[in-house]
Amino acid sequence: MTRTSVPASRVQVYLTDQKLFAALNREARAARVPLSQAAGQAISRGLLRxxxxxxxxxxxxxxxxxxxxMRSTAxxxxxxxxLLIEVARAFFLRLPDVIADQDxxxxxxxDIRIERLLDATAARIVAGTRDRQIDPGKDSA
Known part of the structure; x- marks a missing residue:
């Protein structure tokens, strides 16, 4: 089978932007094609938008x-x-102080219940689950 080749047109381009030249070289190396072919591909992509x-x-x-x-997450x-501080404030405003609190x-x-709650929360985060699974052997907080 004979291959018919399309006649190539010649265009000479002078690049003054070193970053553009470096990007074109990277693209040629990545595609393992000559620099002129990489330039032609880049031009055609640009023309095709x-x-x-x-x-x-x-x-x-x-x-x-x-x-x-990171900014939006922060x-x-x-x-x-x-919000958590406001919930805690509302909770403590409505919860009466008792002498047993000082015991x-x-x-x-x-403190133990809080530690268990934090450990269980951390374990769920690491496991990537959202389900609230309570171990029957532990107090539910």
């Missing part, structure tokens, strides 16, 4: 996305923390 970013651009986009996600955690045995029992 379907650009595929070079690896460095993708990394910068990922870093930017991660930074934005903001969300601050909101959750403030060291009661305090120790409360």
């Amino acid at each position: 379907n650009p595929r970013a070079d690896p460095e651009d993708r990394m910068q986009n990922l870093e930017r996305s991660l930074r934005d996600h 903001r969300d955690m601050q909101i959750v923390q403030e 060291p045995t009661v305090q120790a029992a409360i």
Whole structure:
């Protein structure tokens, strides 16, 4: 079977932007094609409005996305923390103080229950589950 080749057109381009030249070289190395073919592919992608970013651009986009996600997560955690404080404030406002609250045995029992609650929560987070599973052998908090 004979292969008919399309005649190649020649275009000479001068790149003054070193970052663009480096990106084009990376793309040529990644695709294992000559620099001229990589340039032609990049031009055709640009003309088709379907650009595929070079690896460095993708990394910068990922870093930017991660930074934005970290900011929004920090903001969300601050909101959750403030809500938790308001819930605790409302809880303590409506809960009467009792003499038994000062008893060291009661305090120790409360501390143990809080530790169990925190351990169970941490275990669920690590396991990636949301279900509230209570071990029958432990106090439910």
